[in-house]
Amino acid sequence: MGKAANATLDLMTEAPAPPPPAPAAAPSTLLLLVRHGETPTTGSVLPGRAPGLHLSERGRAQAQRIAERLAGLKVDAVYSSPLERTAETAAPAAAGTGLEVNHEPGLIECDFGDWTGAALADLTGLPEWQTVQHAPSVFRFPDGESFARMQARMVETLEALRTTHPGGVVVCFSHADPIKAAVAHALGAHLDLFQRIAISPGSVSVISYTEGQPPAVLTVNSTAGPLAGLRQPRQGAEDVQP
Numbered sequence: 001m002g003k004a005a006n007a008t009l010d011l012m013t014e015a016p017a018p019p020p021p022a023p024a025a026a027p028s029t030l031l032l033l034v035r036h037g038e039t040p041t042t043g044s045v046l047p048g049r050a051p052g053l054h055l056s057e058r059g060r061a062q063a064q065r066i067a068e069r070l071a072g073l074k075v076d077a078v079y080s081s082p083l084e085r086t087a088e089t090a091a092p093a094a095a096g097t098g099l100e101v102n103h104e105p106g107l108i109e110c111d112f113g114d115w116t117g118a119a120l121a122d123l124t125g126l127p128e129w130q131t132v133q134h135a136p137s138v139f140r141f142p143d144g145e146s147f148a149r150m151q152a153r154m155v156e157t158l159e160a161l162r163t164t165h166p167g168g169v170v171v172c173f174s175h176a177d178p179i180k181a182a183v184a185h186a187l188g189a190h191l192d193l194f195q196r197i198a199i200s201p202g203s204v205s206v207i208s209y210t211e212g213q214p215p216a217v218l219t220v221n222s223t224a225g226p227l228a229g230l231r232q233p234r235q236g237a238e239d240v241q242p
Contacts, residue, residue, distance in 0.1 A: 062202030072228030106157025113144020
């Protein structure tokens with residue numbers, strides 16, 4: 001057999017090259033949105049951004065329970081609204097993870113303007129209260145912030161945090177209305193429907209962000225159970241059994 005024939009035979013019997021390995025999928029970024037614990041005025045007063053409001057005894061217990069629920073979950077950063085009640089709620093979680101609490105103004109409560117400090121019993125009788133409940137997208141608090149601006153500010157803040165910590169787990173301590181607005185946005189729900197979302201004191205809501213995909217809401221208003229299962233540890237080669 002000639003040299004040309006031998007070369008042709010060699011080419012025919014060579015094994016095809018294996019395809020290149022698929023690139024590993026980038027891990028999602030998890031943002032845990034935590035409402036601060038109860039205060040002495042929870043459910044009775046609209047405190048807004050007024051300073052000097054601290055957690056009640058029940059609120060401090062809720063803050064400790066949040067820290068316990070985070071056990072086993074690798075947390076990359078802890079952020080908090082600068083108000084006292086959120087910073088106090090974040091403190092046990094930060095201590096448990098060995099991280100600092102970063103004060104993030106974008107996580108702050110809605111600015112209720114002239115309604116700051118008003119009793120809810122007095123506000124519910126106002127004609128404007130119906131707009132707050134049923135058409136919040138068009139409402140702005142007198143001399144304060146609009147719900148639309150609050151939502152935009154919260155969404156922008158979360159986008160910045162997830163970009164800063166790609167593939168990480170970030171715990172964000174905030175307030176009921178900003179968290180409800182962020183969850184509604186992630187669900188693709190209109191702002192006028194955000195009042196239908198319940199966010200209790202000391203609760204955790206989780207949004208997962210994967211590059212190139214819409215956000216996924218993993219849980220809303222969770223108040224019990226460990227959170228370590230949100231991020232399953234990757235199985236290493238040494239852990240694979242034959």
